[in-house]
Amino acid sequence: MPKLNPHQIKEDFPILQQKINGNRLAYLDNSATTLKPIQVIEAISDYNKKSHGNPHRGAHKLSVLATEEYDLARKKVKEFINAKHSEEIIFTKNTTESLNLIAYSYGMNFINEGDEIVLAISEHHSNILPWQRVAKEKKANLKYMYLNANSRISEKEIKEKITTRTKIISIAQMSNVLGTIHPIEQIIEYGHKMGAIIIVDGAQSVPHMPVDVQDLDVDFFGFSAHKMLGPMGIGVLYGKKELLENMPPYLTGGDMIEYVYEQEATFAPIPYKFEAGTQNVEGAVGLRAAIEYLENIGLNNIQKHEEILVEYALDKMLKLPYIDIQGPIDLYMRGGIISFTLEDIHPHDIASILDTCGIAIRAGHHCAQPLMNYLKIPATSRISFYLYNNKEDIDQFIEGIKKVRKWFGYGS
Amino acid sequence: MDLDSIYSEIIMEHNRSGHNKKALKEPDITERGHNPSCGDDITLQLKLNDNIIEDASFTGVGCAISQASTSIMIDLVKGKTIEDALDLVNTFLAMIKSDIDNEEELEKLEDAIAFQNISNMPARVKCAVLAWHTLKEALL
Numbered sequence: 001m002p003k004l005n006p007h008q009i010k011e012d013f014p015i016l017q018q019k020i021n022g023n024r025l026a027y028l029d030n031s032a033t034t035l036k037p038i039q040v041i042e043a044i045s046d047y048n049k050k051s052h053g054n055p056h057r058g059a060h061k062l063s064v065l066a067t068e069e070y071d072l073a074r075k076k077v078k079e080f081i082n083a084k085h086s087e088e089i090i091f092t093k094n095t096t097e098s099l100n101l102i103a104y105s106y107g108m109n110f111i112n113e114g115d116e117i118v119l120a121i122s123e124h125h126s127n128i129l130p131w132q133r134v135a136k137e138k139k140a141n142l143k144y145m146y147l148n149a150n151s152r153i154s155e156k157e158i159k160e161k162i163t164t165r166t167k168i169i170s171i172a173q174m175s176n177v178l179g180t181i182h183p184i185e186q187i188i189e190y191g192h193k194m195g196a197i198i199i200v201d202g203a204q205s206v207p208h209m210p211v212d213v214q215d216l217d218v219d220f221f222g223f224s225a226h227k228m229l230g231p232m233g234i235g236v237l238y239g240k241k242e243l244l245e246n247m248p249p250y251l252t253g254g255d256m257i258e259y260v261y262e263q264e265a266t267f268a269p270i271p272y273k274f275e276a277g278t279q280n281v282e283g284a285v286g287l288r289a290a291i292e293y294l295e296n297i298g299l300n301n302i303q304k305h306e307e308i309l310v311e312y313a314l315d316k317m318l319k320l321p322y323i324d325i326q327g328p329i330d331l332y333m334r335g336g337i338i339s340f341t342l343e344d345i346h347p348h349d350i351a352s353i354l355d356t357c358g359i360a361i362r363a364g365h366h367c368a369q370p371l372m373n374y375l376k377i378p379a380t381s382r383i384s385f386y387l388y389n390n391k392e393d394i395d396q397f398i399e400g401i402k403k404v405r406k407w408f409g410y411g412s
Numbered sequence: 413m414d415l416d417s418i419y420s421e422i423i424m425e426h427n428r429s430g431h432n433k434k435a436l437k438e439p440d441i442t443e444r445g446h447n448p449s450c451g452d453d454i455t456l457q458l459k460l461n462d463n464i465i466e467d468a469s470f471t472g473v474g475c476a477i478s479q480a481s482t483s484i485m486i487d488l489v490k491g492k493t494i495e496d497a498l499d500l501v502n503t504f505l506a507m508i509k510s511d512i513d514n515e516e517e518l519e520k521l522e523d524a525i526a527f528q529n530i531s532n533m534p535a536r537v538k539c540a541v542l543a544w545h546t547l548k549e550a551l552l
Contacts, residue, residue: 346475348450349419352536356415364450378451378473407419408476409428 004301006390012037023358026393031176031384032362033226043289044282066281073284080291082212090237090271095203096126098222098237103130105247113139115167120145121374122175125367127201151178151327166196173205177366178327179337210299230290234283244270251276302387306336309385313394326380336385345408347381357400417529426480434469445546447538452478456546463493477536482543484523494551501544
């Protein structure tokens with residue numbers, strides 16, 4: 001297997017060639033969004049130059065070309081996550097829309113009073129708020145699996161929270177705050193045994209590790225293109241065919257119909273039933289190019305590369321006594337996300353000062369306020385890696401942290 | 413961008429000192445201010461004597477910008493009438509929005525002029541204005 005060379009990869013990313021505030025750019029905010037390689041930028045541009053039309057609608061050449069591009073992207077996504085059928089891939093705006101689609105179409109129709117919906121306390125707001133609405137509307141119980149001291153969900157917690165009344169379990173494969181990879185294989189197996197359907201938010205996992213939805217036997221799976229080198233405004237919902245076929249449409253309108261009469265309508269088969277209105281074809285084209293780029297390098301290689309970076313960063317950070325890591329401090333089942341707090345310095349001040357050193361990190365509650373409350377901290381700072389990061393980025397970050405300390409009048 | 417122009421000595425000093433950070437014994441007004449997107453969360457307390465802000469303090473959590481801005485504001489409005497305090501709030505907010513370019517007009521803000529450059533850091537403007545909006549809410 002060829003080794004991944006981040007220096008070579010960096011050259012594919014025009015945005016990394018610039019200086020930020022006079023400094024080399026260390027982009028460590030990949031959990032928020034990732035940068036685009038020239039191959040993705042050019043694929044979108046080529047589509048707009050040569051093949052842009054409204055798919056499925058016209059008999060003319062450009063409409064046909066756009067339809068082909070859109071179908072090719074769906075096929076690419078199907079292969080990428082190893083879905084059984086192409087029609088199990090529904091294009092959405094992003095993971096948030098994917099989760100809302102399931103909540104409104106599946107949740108509102110198949111959840112009844114007294115049923116349980118189980119989430120992890122580490123969920124992103126996008127995997128909490130839709131379920132709060134379903135639970136309120138349907139008088140269902142919303143329950144949370146909590147984390148142990150090393151930020152993990154124990155087997156005991158899984159078996160305590162998931163019961164025969166549990167109808168939905170929705171959980172992120174990788175926490176966007178802590179970097180924990182949750183034991184979704186165990187949760188899916190146990191959840192199915194209890195009669196629940198399982199939804200996995202793959203926004204943070206799919207870009208960084210191989211995922212096989214058939215192997216996982218997951219019922220629904222969502223992710224966003226912009227967190228995996230693709231454009232914003234396009235995401236994916238995978239769902240098992242038999243589930244999707246029994247669900248009513250989420251949005252209604254153009255292109256998702258079979259026959260429309262004055263008082264009623266029949267709907268197109270999946271996936272079109274869930275894709276109302278003109279879709280984001282250039283987004284799909286960009287997503288396909290991003291997947292091709294990632295596959296070319298190899299998801300296994302990317303995962304290994306990030307493991308090396310996490311080990312290097314954790315080692316350096318744990319040596320600084322004023323840094324408190326929020327999340328697993330070992331390398332077992334964790335991804336390239338490290339949240340931390342600095343003694344007596346607020347995360348927003350850290351992020352602002354690091355920005356002046358060309359270091360891009362995220363600070364705040366990371367759209368996970370219930371987790372912040374659970375951890376009893378108002379906010380964290382977070383660094384997150386991708387294939388173009390290298391040890392130099394981490395060294396620059398560690399130097400930046402020392403500068404933050406100095407600025408606040410502490411020794412390094 | 414120059415770090416000194418934002419994290420200036422006066423701001424760092426107020427962030428550290430905490431001389432206004434306490435709960436008042438019998439406040440007449442308690443007002444909470446919150447930036448949901450970043451988690452700055454302060455509670456402002458005021459003791460009034462007729463029309464005069466006799467004492468003021470705050471508690472809560474937040475970044476250096478929000479904490480220093482609150483502390484500097486309290487130093488400024490203590491002993492002032494409600495009308496004067498509201499005028500100072502409006503002047504401060506206008507300064508942040510760059511609506512006032514007359515330096516003389518800004519002089520009454522005293523140490524709070526230190527936040528004049530916060531517009532160079534757009535993501536942090538809400539941290540600087542939190543306390544002032546909270547005071548306005550409390551007094552109106």
